[in-house]
Amino acid sequence: MTQASEVDERLSQLDSSDVMSAPRSTTQTRTFAFTFGIAFTLLYTVYERLNWPLFTWQPAVGKMYFWLHRPLSGEGPPMYWYGWIALAIPSALVVGWLATIIPSRWLYRATIFCCALGALWPASLAALRIYIADWATFDADFLNSAWVAAIPAFAATIAITNFVSSRLAERVWTSWLLIVPIGGLVVLGNSLLIYFVR
Amino acid sequence: MDIIFSVIREDMFWRTLLFCHFLMAVALLAAVTLQAASVLTSARQAAGNFIDRFSPVPAASYATVIVLLYVPQALLGAWIYLKYRLYVRIPMEQLRHWWTLGAFEFKEHIIAMGIGLLPAYWYLWRDPVSDEDAGLRRWLTVFLAVTVWYAFGAGHVANDFRGIGS
Numbered sequence: 001m002t003q004a005s006e007v008d009e010r011l012s013q014l015d016s017s018d019v020m021s022a023p024r025s026t027t028q029t030r031t032f033a034f035t036f037g038i039a040f041t042l043l044y045t046v047y048e049r050l051n052w053p054l055f056t057w058q059p060a061v062g063k064m065y066f067w068l069h070r071p072l073s074g075e076g077p078p079m080y081w082y083g084w085i086a087l088a089i090p091s092a093l094v095v096g097w098l099a100t101i102i103p104s105r106w107l108y109r110a111t112i113f114c115c116a117l118g119a120l121w122p123a124s125l126a127a128l129r130i131y132i133a134d135w136a137t138f139d140a141d142f143l144n145s146a147w148v149a150a151i152p153a154f155a156a157t158i159a160i161t162n163f164v165s166s167r168l169a170e171r172v173w174t175s176w177l178l179i180v181p182i183g184g185l186v187v188l189g190n191s192l193l194i195y196f197v198r
Numbered sequence: 199m200d201i202i203f204s205v206i207r208e209d210m211f212w213r214t215l216l217f218c219h220f221l222m223a224v225a226l227l228a229a230v231t232l233q234a235a236s237v238l239t240s241a242r243q244a245a246g247n248f249i250d251r252f253s254p255v256p257a258a259s260y261a262t263v264i265v266l267l268y269v270p271q272a273l274l275g276a277w278i279y280l281k282y283r284l285y286v287r288i289p290m291e292q293l294r295h296w297w298t299l300g301a302f303e304f305k306e307h308i309i310a311m312g313i314g315l316l317p318a319y320w321y322l323w324r325d326p327v328s329d330e331d332a333g334l335r336r337w338l339t340v341f342l343a344v345t346v347w348y349a350f351g352a353g354h355v356a357n358d359f360r361g362i363g364s
Contacts, residue, residue, distance in 0.1 A: 033321040040314030048307070059280050079283055081306050082276065085313070092314065174334050177318055178341065181311040188307040195300025 028100045031107065035099035038111060038176045040092035042118050044084055045184035049122065049191070053083020108169035109161055111176055117157040119183065124156075125149035212281050213362055219274050220362070223350050226267040233260040234343035237336040257339075261323030264342070265316055272313055275353075279306075286360045298355050305352040312345035 047053070056069035060076025071078045099107050128149050132140045142148070202211060236257040282302075290299050319342060322335040358364050 030321055033317040037315045037318040041311050044307075044310050044314060057280075059283050077283060077288070079280075081279070081310075085310055088310075088314070174331060177315065177334060178337055181315060181341065185304075185308060185311060189304055192300045192303050195296040195303065198294070198296045 031099050031104075032096040034174060034177055035107070035111075036092045036096035038115070038180050039095035040088050041181040041184050042114065043091050043095075044088040045187055046118060047084045047087055048188060051080060052087060053080040054087035055083045056080055057082055104170070105166055108166070108173050109164075111173055112164055112169055113157055113161045115176055115180060116160045117153060118180075120156050121146075121150060121153040122187070124153040212278070215274065215278055216357070216362055219271070219278055219353075220357075222267060222271045222274065223346075223353065226264065226271055226346055227350055229260050229264050229267065230339075230343040230346045233257050233264065234340050236260075237339050240336075258323050258325065258327055261320060265320050268312065268316060268342075268346075272309055275309065275349075282356070286356060290356075290359060295359060298359055301352045302356050305349050308345045308348050312342055315342065 051068060053068060055067065056065045057063075057079040058065070058069070058071060058075045059079055061074075063075070067083075068080070069078060102110070125146055128143050132144055136143075206214070240257070287299065287302075315338060319338050322331055322338060327335070
């Protein structure tokens with residue numbers, strides 16, 4: 001009788017632990033899936049723009065090179081697209097996994113920080129280039145650098161991240177899942193304009 | 199590949215793959231279009247009369263099919279892309295078909311974005327479907343439908359340049 005009641009008690013404990021753990025695993029899956037989507041689309045855009053493929057495939061000669069490879073004479077055209085995706089997937093998997101182990105409020109802030117930086121860094125570089133070309137009255141070529149552009153970009157990103165309230169950061173978090181891929185496509189599409197204006 | 203080409207002619211092999219790519223694209227197009235139409239009309243249906251409320255498409259049941267078609271379709275496209283790079287894109291550049299080329303380049307990016315969003319899409323449609331993310335689920339479904347439609351259109355134009363029946 002005592003054993004039976006102990007078994008009942010353990011079973012009820014197991015049941016209650018399942019009830020407790022189910023929402024947690026669901027939340028973790030949600031966090032992972034959403035973060036993966038945001039990180040992949042952001043990183044794919046960044047890797048494409050910086051031309052950082054994990055590998056380069058040379059289809060004419062059937063050779064694969066690690067990272068970026070400029071084709072040698074007779075090797076034919078290189079293919080980087082596989083390499084960008086191959087780098088974006090593991091990067092996004094790591095980001096997605098990290099998202100499941102950090103507190104939610106950090107995740108929301110980190111998402112805003114990364115997305116804002118992803119938008120402001122290239123925007124800052126573009127603004128500097130416009131300034132150098134159209135406005136500068138001195139030799140400002142030293143400003144034409146991604147690292148110089150990083151300074152105002154980081155400053156503005158930190159300001160935005162601090163300015164946004166926790167409540168707003170939480171509320172807009174899922175929206176990044178649409179904003180980032182659409183924004184990424186705008187950036188990538190803009191880089192293809194050369195084909196449409198020839 | 200040499201084993202395959204000893205059985206089937208190389209050009210026939212690639213044309214067969216391209217045709218399979220087309221068939222899968224049609225199936226995927228049908229599934230995403232029905233689902234997108236379903237999520238876009240659901241709000242109106244809920245407020246309408248009996249006939250308006252009748253929904254012929256159980257939208258959630260399409261999600262698994264779409265994921266199971268999207269991934270192999272993207273992989274098949276990535277395989278055929280090898281042939282495209284050498285035997286389609288180079289003549290495209292030589293004949294100055296810049297619009298077709300640019301449109302196909304954009305297809306690569308839009309499909310990559312679609313692949314990245316698939317886990318979230320799958321999560322949003324898994325059973326039981328929550329009301330919490332209804333808006334996100336709707337627009338993510340529409341986004342995926344747009345990616346498939348765009349890819350189909352751009353792929354079709356590239357095929358017309360140099361592919362089956364061109």
